[in-house]
Amino acid sequence: MIPGALGLLVCAALWEAVPRLGLVSSAYLPPFTTTLDALGGELTDPAFWSALGDTLTGWALGLALATAGGVLAGLVIATVPYLRELTSSTVEFLRPIPSVALIPLAILLFGTELRSVLLLVVYAAFWQVLVQVLYGVQDVDPVAEDTARAFGLGPWARIRHVVWPTALPYVMTGVRLAAAVALILAVTVELVIGAPGLGHRINVAQTSQAVPDMYALILVAGCLGVLINTGARLVERRALSWHRSVRTEAPA
């Protein structure tokens, strides 16, 4: 914790010193304190809060849709025989398409609406979840499966009590990765196509020469990323308290 804080302090000090010493023109890189002033200004501007709200809405909705879709599709594909083989080549083809390559398509379909952001966020985040669910279901222990069958658990009960808990650590990893990707995509799409949100506001600040504001907004986006990752890890630890990667008591 303390070395981490120290690292941040050093960064801030460097950021302050470099423009002040004239190593970089402060027109391109305003000193840290100037950026903080701009950040203070942003925080009192209602338009900033509505932009933040727009970004978070796109992020949360997109992530929720991608998670629901990824989990559902993953469970179905992994538990229905042959469906996995049937879909694997399609998944391997669609997954590597960079989401940003679909920006023109999003503009064609939805213009600059929220739906454009959603389309791309969902596309990027969905694969992260799906792939993890597929791995997770494969990880089901044959002895656990035999036990469940021997004790009369039907297919649904086995999915609920054996397959799902086994896959849960993978799902959590998938959702954490998806949450990060979703934020990147939300900001990117706003920036590139001008859908309302932080990304759009960054673009406006840049084109109107409000450089300190631009940096302040970038800082905000960075902090969002950190918060999202920390939150996801917390949820993960709580949900997986029984899992060997989390539990503290070693088996006797």
Add this chain to the structure above:
Amino acid sequence: MLEVKGLRKVYEGSGRRVEALRDLTFRLDAGELVCVVGPSGCGKTTLLKCVAGLLAPTEGSVTLDGVPVTGPRPGLAVVFQEYGRSLFPWMRVTENVELPLRQRKMPRDARRARVSEALDAVGLGDVGRAYPWELSGGMQQRVAIARALAYEPDVLLMDEPFAAVDAQTRADLEDLVRGLWRRRGMTVLFVTHDIDEAVYLGERVLVLSPSPTVVREEVVVELPAERDQLTTRADVRFTGLRSRVLGLIRDGGGAADQVSKAGRSGSGSDS
């Protein structure tokens, strides 16, 4: 009660055919405790899975109370060797024991009562809130036994349940199983590779041949019902039976000329 007739199991896959079981025929009467012993790799687990309805036999049949076993049956519970993988780490001990009862839609209060009774029966009345992985290996296997008991099966199948615990724990668990069997009157099919264990526990011992597997012989264990780790194992009848079973496993031969060899190379769980 439980009847296995002409059971054959051939695994087929990727161009290889493995005949795990060739021809097994035997029966268990209600309330019997029968041990199955055989050399490693002779298909003991395959046999048990066929009896449990987890595997379909290639030929032959398994019938329970006259009804062919085609899938897992409510009157039949299994205790697996790998307790660590058979108990679910995401469930507390009570939840593990309770899960099969929940599937039967048993009312909550009746469920709770039966779970605590089963845990008491295996001497684990006070660890219900723990997770399985917080317990020792022997305790985990006790939980698995409690889960099977709570299920109130007519037939209890045990697949080398004590192969992974230390000798002292193993002796305790053997006595536990015999005690539970005598009190509850279940039919028990106990699979093991340990000859001493088979003779100590069973009323009969089915000796299997090496693969391709057939029943080589059924040995009736003429020992008193009351068994004790010290006196029973020192009993001349015990050592005689053990040598006979060992002889059968070694080379299918008689027992008399095997006694001296057997004395030196028992199966390792003497206490």
